[in-house]
Amino acid sequence: MSALxxxxxxxDPLVAVEATALDPAILDAAFLSTLPATTGFYLxxxxxxxxxxxxxxxYAIAGTLYVAAAAVAGRYSxxxxxxxxxxxxxxxxDWLPSAVSAAITxxxxxxxxxxxxxxxxxxxxxxxxxxxxxAILPVLIIAIYLMYLLKAKHLVTTRxxxxxxxxxxxxxxxxxxxxxxxNHLVSLAPSSWPSMYESSASMLGSALLWLRLGMWTAGAFxxxxxxxxxxxxxxxxxxxxxECAAAARTLARLALVGGAISLxxxxxxxxKSDAFAASTTSIAGRPYAIVACLGACVAAGAWTVILVRQxxxxxxxxxxxxxxxxxxxxxxxxxxxxxxAQLSGTDGAPREVPFGGGFAxxxxxxxxxxxxxxxxxxxxxxxxxxxAP
Amino acid sequence: MAWNRHNRSDGLKGxxxxxxxxxxxxxxxxxxxxxxxxxFASILHAIREQGFSASSRYISPMDASAYIPAVYPxxxxxxxxxxxxxxxxxxxxxxxAQFAIGGGFLIWWFEWLxxxxxxxxxxxxxxxxxxxxxxxxxxxxxxTGVGMWxxxxxxxxxxxxxxxxxxxxxxxxxxxxxxxxxxAGYAFFRYRDILAPRARLAxxxxxxxxxxxxxxxxxxILSWQLTPGAWTETHSVWDGxxxxxxxxxxxxxxxxxxxxxxxxxAIVINAMPGFTRDERTRIINRCSIFFLPMLSMPLLAGWFxxxxxxxxxxxxxxxxxxxxxxxxxxxxASALIGGYAxxxxxxxxxxxxxxxxxxxxxxxxxxxxxxxxxxxGIRKPYTVREALFANATTPAxxxxxxxxxxxxxxxxxxxxxxxxxxxxxxxGRVVYRNQCAICHTVSGTNGLTELMGGWSIEQxxxxxxxxxxxxxxxxxxxxxxxxxxxxxxxxxxxxxxRRAGWPESRDPAVFAQIxxxxxxxxTAPAPRAQELAQRAESPx
Numbered sequence: 042m043s044a045l046x047x048x049x050x051x052x053d054p055l056v057a058v059e060a061t062a063l064d065p066a067i068l069d070a071a072f073l074s075t076l077p078a079t080t081g082f083y084l085x086x087x088x089x090x091x092x093x094x095x096x097x098x099x100y101a102i103a104g105t106l107y108v109a110a111a112a113v114a115g116r117y118s119x120x121x122x123x124x125x126x127x128x129x130x131x132x133x134x135d136w137l138p139s140a141v142s143a144a145i146t147x148x149x150x151x152x153x154x155x156x157x158x159x160x161x162x163x164x165x166x167x168x169x170x171x172x173x174x175x176a177i178l179p180v181l182i183i184a185i186y187l188m189y190l191l192k193a194k195h196l197v198t199t200r201x202x203x204x205x206x207x208x209x210x211x212x213x214x215x216x217x218x219x220x221x222x223x224n225h226l227v228s229l230a231p232s233s234w235p236s237m238y239e240s241s242a243s244m245l246g247s248a249l250l251w252l253r254l255g256m257w258t259a260g261a262f263x264x265x266x267x268x269x270x271x272x273x274x275x276x277x278x279x280x281x282x283x284e285c286a287a288a289a290r291t292l293a294r295l296a297l298v299g300g301a302i303s304l305x306x307x308x309x310x311x312x313k314s315d316a317f318a319a320s321t322t323s324i325a326g327r328p329y330a331i332v333a334c335l336g337a338c339v340a341a342g343a344w345t346v347i348l349v350r351q352x353x354x355x356x357x358x359x360x361x362x363x364x365x366x367x368x369x370x371x372x373x374x375x376x377x378x379x380x381x382a383q384l385s386g387t388d389g390a391p392r393e394v395p396f397g398g399g400f401a402x403x404x405x406x407x408x409x410x411x412x413x414x415x416x417x418x419x420x421x422x423x424x425x426x427x428x429a430p
Numbered sequence: 431m432a433w434n435r436h437n438r439s440d441g442l443k444g445x446x447x448x449x450x451x452x453x454x455x456x457x458x459x460x461x462x463x464x465x466x467x468x469x470f471a472s473i474l475h476a477i478r479e480q481g482f483s484a485s486s487r488y489i490s491p492m493d494a495s496a497y498i499p500a501v502y503p504x505x506x507x508x509x510x511x512x513x514x515x516x517x518x519x520x521x522x523x524x525x526x527a528q529f530a531i532g533g534g535f536l537i538w539w540f541e542w543l544x545x546x547x548x549x550x551x552x553x554x555x556x557x558x559x560x561x562x563x564x565x566x567x568x569x570x571x572x573x574t575g576v577g578m579w580x581x582x583x584x585x586x587x588x589x590x591x592x593x594x595x596x597x598x599x600x601x602x603x604x605x606x607x608x609x610x611x612x613x614a615g616y617a618f619f620r621y622r623d624i625l626a627p628r629a630r631l632a633x634x635x636x637x638x639x640x641x642x643x644x645x646x647x648x649x650x651i652l653s654w655q656l657t658p659g660a661w662t663e664t665h666s667v668w669d670g671x672x673x674x675x676x677x678x679x680x681x682x683x684x685x686x687x688x689x690x691x692x693x694x695x696a697i698v699i700n701a702m703p704g705f706t707r708d709e710r711t712r713i714i715n716r717c718s719i720f721f722l723p724m725l726s727m728p729l730l731a732g733w734f735x736x737x738x739x740x741x742x743x744x745x746x747x748x749x750x751x752x753x754x755x756x757x758x759x760x761x762x763a764s765a766l767i768g769g770y771a772x773x774x775x776x777x778x779x780x781x782x783x784x785x786x787x788x789x790x791x792x793x794x795x796x797x798x799x800x801x802x803x804x805x806x807g808i809r810k811p812y813t814v815r816e817a818l819f820a821n822a823t824t825p826a827x828x829x830x831x832x833x834x835x836x837x838x839x840x841x842x843x844x845x846x847x848x849x850x851x852x853x854x855x856x857x858g859r860v861v862y863r864n865q866c867a868i869c870h871t872v873s874g875t876n877g878l879t880e881l882m883g884g885w886s887i888e889q890x891x892x893x894x895x896x897x898x899x900x901x902x903x904x905x906x907x908x909x910x911x912x913x914x915x916x917x918x919x920x921x922x923x924x925x926x927x928r929r930a931g932w933p934e935s936r937d938p939a940v941f942a943q944i945x946x947x948x949x950x951x952x953t954a955p956a957p958r959a960q961e962l963a964q965r966a967e968s969p970x
Contacts, residue, residue, distance in 0.1 A: 139616050142568050145572055145573065145576065146572070146605075146609055146612050149605050149608065150605050152579075153594065153602060156594055157595070160591050164502055164587040164590075167583045167584065168502055171505045175580060175584065178573050178576065234503065234841075234842075238842045238845070239843040241845065397597070398667030399603065399667045399668070400599050402599065403602045403603045403606070406603050406607075407606050410606040410609060410610050413614075413636060414609065414610065417614060417617050417633065420625070420632075424624045424625050424629070
């Protein structure tokens with residue numbers, strides 16, 4: 042048994058990382074309080090913008106997986122058990138390309154702020170992953186075109202083609218998620234960088250990588266379901282009461298099962314990684330872990346009631362949505378506590394960054410931009426036909 | 431300790447601010463970077479030994495904070511030169527992005543023509559062209575933009591790192607414009623049929639202005655790389671942003687956007703079914719107004735040439751035949767497009783069928799490729815003029831690395847170390863990786879064995895030691911004499927097809943000679959460049 046364990050440890054580069062002592066000064070103080078103000082500010086911005094990115098990315102990942110599953114199961118067309126034009130899969134299919142575009146646009150900001158704070162770690166991880174990382178670009182291009190193809194009824198006609206296109210798009214999106222997870226894990230392992238470079242090793246043999254992939258992918262479902270529920274409640278695709286009822290059952294099951302799998306993977310990560318467990322329960326991470334737990338309870342409660350009632354009351358959808366957002370926000374901070382504690386004092390440690398010029402102009406255009414976007418949303422909303430009460 | 435001194439080692443602003451002025455070299459500022467005494471002594475020694483002359487404006491105000499360069503793992507692109515990868519992607523992205531920006535204005539124009547009753551077919555044109563815009567620019571255009579960023583990290587993380595450090599709020603501002611472009615674009619695409627006419631026009635105006643705004647912001651950063659202007663003295667983001675080539679470059683690119691939009695629309699309109707020949711000709715003639723700004727291109731190009739550094743100008747005026755040729759390709763292709771479009775279409779003497787439109791678009795791609803090649807090429811030997819050489823080292827770092835060695839800070843072992851029979855050849859490979867691999871391959875594109883292989887061993891030593899004198903667009907060599915000798919031996923060994931039994935070169939006289947040549951060449955860029963720059967600065 043001990044020989045087997047040693048083999049597992051030998052092929053898992055992350056195990057060596059876990060042995061690295063975490064910086065207690067970071068774990069034992071309030072989050073961000075140990076960083077220079079500018080670095081903390083950039084890091085806070087990175088996390089806020091990451092939450093926005095995750096919002097769209099969860100819809101894109103879970104939505105693609107759902108559409109793929111619907112296509113395989115033959116529930117792809119509008120004449121599914123869920124009703125005619127209000128079919129959930131049709132609404133999701135319709136919005137997937139826009140959601141991915143929004144996710145890509147939203148993803149620029151966290152990448153920008155991360156490379157300010159963790160420049161060495163982020164760039165090195167990019168370089169070490171090389172082809173596997175750069176492949177996300179063509180993969181995303183193909184995935185988005187497949188999503189457009191899913192919308193083109195006259196091009197994708199047979200069930201087999203629909204299933205193939207749907208599964209293809211879903212597989213590509215999962216690959217992108219995998220690449221991001223691996224990038225993050227590589228960036229956490231400065232002591233392994235030279236050996237990884239020499240051997241061109243990947244982290245695909247690491248259990249932690251797959252657990253985190255499972256956590257992110259399954260964890261995308263509760264938020265996706267909450268947003269999709271909002272879309273149906275707001276009358277997307279002309280969804281009526283019957284469609285909403287049918288969709289309520291499906292969405293509640295997806296959200297609860299996805300959340301449970303994600304939680305199981307999270308527990309697995311904590312067992313596998315002492316550093317992650319210690320970060321989560323530390324003084325710095327604990328308050329945010331509690332926020333995430335509360336959010337999970339609220340979302341789970343809301344979905345359970347929805348499942349029982351088989352309806353989508355706005356209050357419950359709002360609760361599910363808020364709960365999921367709290368989970369994402371809380372876990373984003375916990376993830377950052379882990380990274381800070383692990384990288385502190387290493388070659389990949391966060392930098393003391395001088396405050397760059399042009400901030401006032403950014404704030405000005407951000408305010409104008411938000412105002413204009415609000416105007417666009419309002420203008421479109423006013424033009425839409427009224428929804429049923 | 432949560433925040434130790436080592437954490438600060440990558441800080442942008444430096445601890446030692448070197449300034450070469452009329453009174454010679456002096457340490458003028460101690461910043462926030464922590465170094466030990468030995469490192470401090472080394473850099474001072476390097477400065478003294480390498481002779482930062484008072485007359486050298488290239489070495490002058492340099493932030494020496496990063497005098498030990500950040501070392502990253504270097505990937506091998508095989509026979510493909512890294513510049514080709516990022517250049518190819520860049521040309522493709524610029525072409526698509528400029529089409530998308532101009533396309534926004536073109537669609538707005540047609541929407542207005544339709545709403546005011548001036549063009550009854552405008553509605554169909556708007557619908558078709560905008561669908562192409564969404565499918566191309568929102569997918570391939572957006573992702574090749576992200577690709578430029580990620581590829582820059584692969585090619586030169588130090589360069590993109592400096593750009594991000596200096597201009598991150600500009601990039602963040604550009605990000606706001608991306609959001610505006612995307613939101614307005616999708617809102618128009620999805621809800622056009624139910625929106626009021628004024629709202630449609632407003633959405634297209636927002637989409638167009640936001641697209642052009644993203645060009646405005648990125649243009650400031652890209653033009654800063656060639657002409658950082660007063661930024662080299664002040665390090666003010668706005669001095670760098672509104673640099674000498676900002677306006678000519680922005681206006682030139684704006685004209686290119688309009689032209690590409692016109693050509694793209696002509697292709698789409700020709701591909702649309704259901705138009706009669708007369709209808710098609712009429713609509714394409716309406717697009718021709720977008721070609722008219724081309725008349726200003728010679729003027730804008732002249733303005734651009736006037737404000738670029740004198741040595742950069744000399745490359746494209748015959749100093750580098752390749753760059754001169756690419757400039758002529760860009761100018762010739764533009765002239766052909768302009769001639770056809772302005773004379774033929776605007777004056778309505780010619781029509782433009784699908785094949786012609788595609789051919790002209792291909793010429794435009796050629797013009798874009800030529801222009802982008804020249805823009806990248808004339809920065810040499812820098813990636814950020816006066817701040818960062820093409821081999822990702824700052825002038826101050828070169829002085830330091832002449833003492834400490836470029837390989838001393840590299841923690842990454844060689845892949846396939848067993849393939850290198852001696853320590854010296856292995857060292858040479860590491861030097862190649864750090865100093866040459868950004869722009870060269872070993873025996874592929876721009877391969878060193880092709881460029882240097884035929885030289886004698888003494889020629890190689892001399893030419894690399896005085897690299898910036900050997901070729902004016904090469905940076906000074908950054909390393910010790912023993913590293914230089916290792917590089918020379920490695921290139922010779924590769925040229926000899928890795929002959930077995932390759933001897934180590936350990937003659938102290940050789941190292942001494944190399945050291946003398948390195949000293950003679952100094953760490954400043956090519957003397958010709960300095961001379962041209964001084965001439966440009968002197969009163970006329």
